Amino acid sequence: MRDNSKPTTPQAAVYKVVQEQQLLPFLLQSISKSRNAVKSILSRGQVSVNGKPTTRHDQIVNVGDKVEIMTNQAAKSDSELTGLSIMYEDDAIIVIDKEAGLLSMAAKDKKEMTAFSELSTYIRKANRSSRVFIVHRLDRETSGVMLFAKTEEVKKLLQDNWEESVQERGYIALVEGKVRNETGEIISWLKETRTFKVYSNPTDNGGQKAITRYKLLQSSAQFSLLELRLETGRKNQIRVHMEEMGHPVVGDKKYGATTNPIKRLGLHAVKLTIIHPITKEQHTFISDPPTSFYKKSK
Template structure:
């Protein structure tokens, strides 16, 4: 993470609220949870708990990724929702703008990942010690020198989508870690558009959506 942290002042956008589950739109540039040090205290969790003191963390998004984040409002809901992610039952859909024109219409990247310790939080592909990471993808739209992709991760490794797109030869635009053309873009062009998962009470499934801002 860069030394300078200047999170946006966007107001809290609530996508879904009931007695057990809260879903909000995380803006790009805001940490999901506090970092080390007072200067990294501002985060989505703190902003949510200022309005919903009972809110509990379930999962995270990278600082520079925007989109749907879900929080639990009871301990039972936190455990239930957490297991949805742990056992890969939560269905996540992201939208990304990537460099270059992707030739194929769809595919799957299956490359194991591990942290690159000298350069952390950067991740790297490692077939010997990496953890399984699988991403399905499909082309949404092709431009002159970029492609809009729909990304559907089957696993939830750190920086998974960012590394997998880079390994495809099409890094996500505006990526400060994995793209060499970062200065042209105002932000990382990666957004968590949809999240589908079971509801803790056994009621209708949650189908959460946050429109793509780019």
């Protein structure tokens, strides 16, 4: 609950707490933005409680506390971004929540809008010489958490020490059919053909070893919802492994799917836990999966 009073200054909005609760739920009630957008505002340090800046989602706010939300230039620029929202930003990295349908980086058509081009425009508004560097990619139709570097040195630090830097990569997948086992692991070797399709082999064929672990969250007669954890990060790894299981990702015609009730690929990068390349602190970024994934697997 909140009151509707706002300050006369256009630089901030102030809300008074009338019921004890955690900060994130309070903000969700107070401002008309998505959950991920509110998390982004918190992560950027735009929120203060009784004059003290905070980035803690779980901070308790008490009756009478004043919560101030700054509307700075970064927030304005973020609202103008298309197909993505910024979850976290500092001098070294930018973490985004990418929507399905947005390319990570241009391939053939250099004029096509991509996550890379959107972020490049965004940071150049503050400094024309600023650049962003792509650290890893998500397929066009995969949504969720994605990491960029702000310098070439940081990009190299992350990529050269990928296994140490990335503590966990979690995905949610809506797949075809009823998965019987509650948990499982797929290990195979992946190779890409000249037609850019990745295929899987159960024994070492000179390809890249790929390991995917899954946990069944819920299922219906037609679809299953899986929580997936990558031990390796190979191109199309999840999509290939789901096809190999006999449960292709919904909407993934390239890798065996025959249905698409959600009108998109049923794959979402829900979690990324990293060791910050500069501060060495652990950060976890979580993007809520689309509700359609849950509805179709009930």
